[in-house]
Amino acid sequence: MFVYLDESLQLALDCVAMVTPRRGIAYGWAMTPRGVGTELSVSAGAEGDCAIEHCSFHPRPDVVPADPRRAAVNGFTLLFDLPEDPRELVLTLAAGDALLRADMRDPSIEANLFKATAERNWRVTFGLMQESAGNAALGSLLRYQGRPFGAFADWMARLPLVRGRAENFGQLAEVEALTAASGEVLVMLRAAGAVPREAEIGAAIIGWLRGEAGALAEPVLLPLADWHGTRMPAALGGYGRLEPAVLDRLQSVEVIVRAELRPGEEVWLRCQPGPATVPDLLDAACRTTAAALALPVEAAASAGLELLRQVLARREAAFSPMLGALAAHGATAEPGAGRLPRLALILGADDPMAGRLFHVTAAEFERRCDTVLVMGAAADDVAQAFARRGLVEVMVGVEATQALREAAGRAGIIAVDAAAFAEAVAAGTPERAFSRPLDAAEVARLLALHAVAGCAPALTDSLQRLLRARGGGPAEARGASHRDARFTPVQRAWGNRHAAELVNAHLQRLWSAGAAPAAPHAILPEPALHG
Amino acid sequence: MAEVPAADRSVCILAHSHPDFSKGGGEMAAHRQFLAMRAAGRRAVFVGACDVGTQYAAQRPIEQIIEHGEDDYVFAFAGMAEDRLGWEDPYQRRMMVEFLAGLRSDVYHFHHYWRLGVDLIHDLMEARPDATFVMTLHEMLAICLHHGQMIKTRSRELCRRESPLSCLACFPDQTLERFAFRKATLLTIMRRFDHIIYPSEFVRARYEAWGLKGRPSSVLENYLGDELMATPRMQCDAERMAARFGFFGQPTPFKGLDILLRALPLALREDPGITVTVFGAEREDVLRFFPVLEPVIEASGQSLSFAGRYDPLDAVELMRSVGWAVVPSIWWENSPVVIQEARRAGTPLIVADIGGMAEKVEAGVDGMHFKRGSPVDLARAMLDAAHPARRAAYGATVRDVIGLKEFLAGLDLAFAPRGTAAVAQAAE
Numbered sequence: 001m002f003v004y005l006d007e008s009l010q011l012a013l014d015c016v017a018m019v020t021p022r023r024g025i026a027y028g029w030a031m032t033p034r035g036v037g038t039e040l041s042v043s044a045g046a047e048g049d050c051a052i053e054h055c056s057f058h059p060r061p062d063v064v065p066a067d068p069r070r071a072a073v074n075g076f077t078l079l080f081d082l083p084e085d086p087r088e089l090v091l092t093l094a095a096g097d098a099l100l101r102a103d104m105r106d107p108s109i110e111a112n113l114f115k116a117t118a119e120r121n122w123r124v125t126f127g128l129m130q131e132s133a134g135n136a137a138l139g140s141l142l143r144y145q146g147r148p149f150g151a152f153a154d155w156m157a158r159l160p161l162v163r164g165r166a167e168n169f170g171q172l173a174e175v176e177a178l179t180a181a182s183g184e185v186l187v188m189l190r191a192a193g194a195v196p197r198e199a200e201i202g203a204a205i206i207g208w209l210r211g212e213a214g215a216l217a218e219p220v221l222l223p224l225a226d227w228h229g230t231r232m233p234a235a236l237g238g239y240g241r242l243e244p245a246v247l248d249r250l251q252s253v254e255v256i257v258r259a260e261l262r263p264g265e266e267v268w269l270r271c272q273p274g275p276a277t278v279p280d281l282l283d284a285a286c287r288t289t290a291a292a293l294a295l296p297v298e299a300a301a302s303a304g305l306e307l308l309r310q311v312l313a314r315r316e317a318a319f320s321p322m323l324g325a326l327a328a329h330g331a332t333a334e335p336g337a338g339r340l341p342r343l344a345l346i347l348g349a350d351d352p353m354a355g356r357l358f359h360v361t362a363a364e365f366e367r368r369c370d371t372v373l374v375m376g377a378a379a380d381d382v383a384q385a386f387a388r389r390g391l392v393e394v395m396v397g398v399e400a401t402q403a404l405r406e407a408a409g410r411a412g413i414i415a416v417d418a419a420a421f422a423e424a425v426a427a428g429t430p431e432r433a434f435s436r437p438l439d440a441a442e443v444a445r446l447l448a449l450h451a452v453a454g455c456a457p458a459l460t461d462s463l464q465r466l467l468r469a470r471g472g473g474p475a476e477a478r479g480a481s482h483r484d485a486r487f488t489p490v491q492r493a494w495g496n497r498h499a500a501e502l503v504n505a506h507l508q509r510l511w512s513a514g515a516a517p518a519a520p521h522a523i524l525p526e527p528a529l530h531g
Numbered sequence: 532m533a534e535v536p537a538a539d540r541s542v543c544i545l546a547h548s549h550p551d552f553s554k555g556g557g558e559m560a561a562h563r564q565f566l567a568m569r570a571a572g573r574r575a576v577f578v579g580a581c582d583v584g585t586q587y588a589a590q591r592p593i594e595q596i597i598e599h600g601e602d603d604y605v606f607a608f609a610g611m612a613e614d615r616l617g618w619e620d621p622y623q624r625r626m627m628v629e630f631l632a633g634l635r636s637d638v639y640h641f642h643h644y645w646r647l648g649v650d651l652i653h654d655l656m657e658a659r660p661d662a663t664f665v666m667t668l669h670e671m672l673a674i675c676l677h678h679g680q681m682i683k684t685r686s687r688e689l690c691r692r693e694s695p696l697s698c699l700a701c702f703p704d705q706t707l708e709r710f711a712f713r714k715a716t717l718l719t720i721m722r723r724f725d726h727i728i729y730p731s732e733f734v735r736a737r738y739e740a741w742g743l744k745g746r747p748s749s750v751l752e753n754y755l756g757d758e759l760m761a762t763p764r765m766q767c768d769a770e771r772m773a774a775r776f777g778f779f780g781q782p783t784p785f786k787g788l789d790i791l792l793r794a795l796p797l798a799l800r801e802d803p804g805i806t807v808t809v810f811g812a813e814r815e816d817v818l819r820f821f822p823v824l825e826p827v828i829e830a831s832g833q834s835l836s837f838a839g840r841y842d843p844l845d846a847v848e849l850m851r852s853v854g855w856a857v858v859p860s861i862w863w864e865n866s867p868v869v870i871q872e873a874r875r876a877g878t879p880l881i882v883a884d885i886g887g888m889a890e891k892v893e894a895g896v897d898g899m900h901f902k903r904g905s906p907v908d909l910a911r912a913m914l915d916a917a918h919p920a921r922r923a924a925y926g927a928t929v930r931d932v933i934g935l936k937e938f939l940a941g942l943d944l945a946f947a948p949r950g951t952a953a954v955a956q957a958a959e
Contacts, residue, residue, distance in 0.1 A: 025605050054954050227697070276569040350708070351706065351708055351709050351712060353712040353713060353716075354708075354712050355720070356616070356617045356650060356712065356716045357712045357715050359617075359653065359716075360649060360650065360653040360716055360719045360720055361715075361719055364742070384621075388621065419563040419707070419708040419711050419712070421715075421717035422708070422711035423711055423715070425715040425718065425719055426711065426714045426718050426742055427742075428718075428722070428742070428798060454542070455792075465801070479549050
């Protein structure tokens with residue numbers, strides 16, 4: 001729909017749709033005389049003006065005024081509130097004394113928001129998406145008509161999809177997207193040749209957040225606590241960190257990437273990042289293109305290491321204070337008056353063979369615990385050993401993770417590494433596996449360390465590191481020497497061999513943030529057992 | 532309440548197979564115990580795993596537990612995991628436990644855990660906390676993933692002690708965690724048995740080093756059965772039999788038949804009168820396992836013969852047809868039934884100097900030892916043995932095997948109710 005007053009004052013509506021019964025959205029453009037104040041408003045007739053929840057403007061290079069010296073054109077996106085069942089709906093453009101009115105209910109206006117969003121300039125849609133992060137009103141666009149990704153659904157469907165990693169992806173030799181449990185995402189666009197200095201990268205993050213228990217996860221545009229996009233000689237890299245507040249509910253993320261390798265040469269991607277440990281993610285930041293694909297580009301590896309250094313500095317600035325505070329809290333926490341917690345966490349249940357062991361040793365847990373949380377690839381096999389007997393509550397998967405998070409800071413747990421338990425049982429001393437509980441503060445610190453400095457996917461690895469650091473754990477119990485209290489370097493095939501030193505030193509700093517030197521930990525006595 | 536004498540306690544004997552379908556040493560020993568106990572007027576039930584029923588169950592529905600004779604049952608184990616140490620189908624496991632618990636036996640005597648399941652044993656122990664549980668450990672599968680043989684998979688060296696890293700060297704596709712879970716599970720169950728019976732000191736020492744030290748146990752030889760025990764021992768003509776050597780068993784690489792066949796030409800050089808008869812295999816069977824030995828077999832000519840397979844019940848009789856039984860196994864052997872059969876027959880033995888062989892054949896009494904895996908040393912022993920006077924001397928000293936009375940007394944000791952002294956009764 002198009003309203004014309006003269007060569008310098010025009011108004012067009014590309015789309016008007018109801019996002020919810022009480023909220024509408026309008027896409028369009030306005031041509032206004034230069035040097036004159038302009039204003040857009042929406043009116044519901046006798047029911048008065050509608051509150052504008054959001055208004056954003058963008059260039060419309062496709063609309064050219066007759067005399068660009070006298071008039072300017074701006075595209076707009078308006079999100080406005082509506083009264084209940086309005087009798088009319090009018091968009092008014094005020095330019096000085098002149099007014100232009102457009103009937104927003106005109107049947108010629110496109111009402112298909114999916115289509116209009118997909119067909120707009122993708123930069124505009126991308127911008128709207130970025131603005132939606134953390135904006136409750138705009139956030140409702142992602143729930144439009146109940147479709148996943150709402151108003152952006154058709155646009156999202158048109159974006160090229162990258163799951164984890166792809167080679168020979170369009171003009172890129174390699175695309176890689178990773179995410180860590182810490183809420184960090186990394187997108188690396190590795191080119192086959194040199195990338196110009198003016199190249200840039202931007203991203204919007206959509207997170208699938210779990211709602212109330214039983215409710216399906218829904219997509220939400222997430223604000224970034226940190227974003228660092230950088231150009232390297234042969235790659236573009238983007239490192240982002242989500243706000244910690246959303247991490248508890250975060251199920252998965254998608255990253256919408258816009259990159260401009262050369263002016264006017266855009267790359268659009270919809271990345272579903274692969275899960276990665278922190279070392280994996282950091283190594284990827286400085287990994288150059290696979291040798292078989294890359295043209296030699298001078299200093300590409302050094303530039304990657306520079307990005308790595310920048311990311312490490314940002315991580316330490318973000319995480320060290322939090323870890324230090326948790327460690328300090330743990331040092332001052334009062335012990336649980338000699339009582340062992342009644343919540344057990346079985347970690348490292350990765351082998352179905354573990355199911356048999358817990359089948360025949362379930363009673364060891366039943367007489368000590370009320371609830372057993374099981375984590376690991378074979379958690380179901382282990383859980384069944386308890387569930388069949390029905391004497392303790394047993395949880396796996398998301399439920400177990402949630403229970404652990406709830407315990408963090410409030411209650412202690414008996415953390416039992418499945419393999420260490422097996423060794424204790426074989427040695428005839430199963431009680432040994434229960435004698436080193438984590439207090440509430442340590443549970444919180446364990447979870448935080450695993451998220452931001454975990455060296456392996458399984459929580460078991462982090463638990464063992466924590467116990468080693470405090471000078472008593474499975475390793476010590478197995479006869480390991482005191483030198484094990486030192487940080488154990490991450491063993492992996494590094495994509496960039498120079499990354500190992502930087503990453504290990506960084507992780508060591510995080511693991512020791514605020515922690516006292518390793519010292520023998522008090523071992524709580526076993527409670528008197530009956531039966 | 533009056534204490535029930537051990538001899539009056541009802542016993543459920545469980546085995547990993549049934550001799551009607553498989554002739555392994557463990558199931559033979561278990562079933563012979565069942566028959567001997569019943570013949571002695573004791574209350575005994577036999578329950579054995581059955582391959583035939585298990586294969587049938589994979590195609591058509593079949594009762595899980597089938598009566599196979601009077602108080603003699605077999606069961607299908609199709610619901611078990613691939614390693615046959617646990618059940619994948621908890622329902623089938625529960626059926627088994629309910630059946631076994633329902634027998635109301637005073638004693639549950641397991642002759643294996645393989646094809647029975649550690650989880651089943653655990654559940655049965657929980658279902659029958661009042662019963663006495665006894666296990667005979669015939670072999671070392673719990674200790675060693677390599678069929679319990681404690682021989683290194685790559686080098687075939689003898690393994691003397693289980694350790695996670697050693698096991699990983701033999702099975703690099705396994706994990707340390709898996710070894711830990713397996714050992715802990717098996718040990719947990721075995722430590723709960725009221726009594727463990729070992730057929731040899733050798734096996735006992737291995738299990739105790741592995742983690743069973745301190746548990747009530749005894750060494751009790753397997754019983755050969757009333758039928759074989761009824762056969763009278765006879766002296767042979769040493770002059771005629773001294774140079775006749777026999778091998779009894781399968782020609783598998785671990786049984787060491789190749790050592791004997793390599794030793795034969797060496798011995799023949801000095802004593803052309805020596806002969807070797809292989810019982811348990813035809814020439815083709817041997818060549819299938821040891822194709823490189825064809826020239827040796829050809830060169831041995833009439834001095835080497837193959838007698839084919841034999842029925843275990845004929846073993847003692849066959850043993851009498853040779854002057855010496857040779858047991859050249861390159862693995863430990865736990866308590867070889869061949870040695871028992873030879874001793875029953877009164878035939879002295881030449882055995883490798885390791886494990887159950889060295890224990891069960893007392894050198895200078897029951898026979899001779901030679902260096903394990905050495906054809907040269909075996910040839911030396913054969914030449915030594917081929918003298919009629921030597922054969923006559925050993926024929927006079929070779930010991931008989933355990934008799935029924937001693938065997939039942941050993942069982943009574945093991946079957947005694949928990950916390951009570953054994954009330955061993957003499958077998959009638």
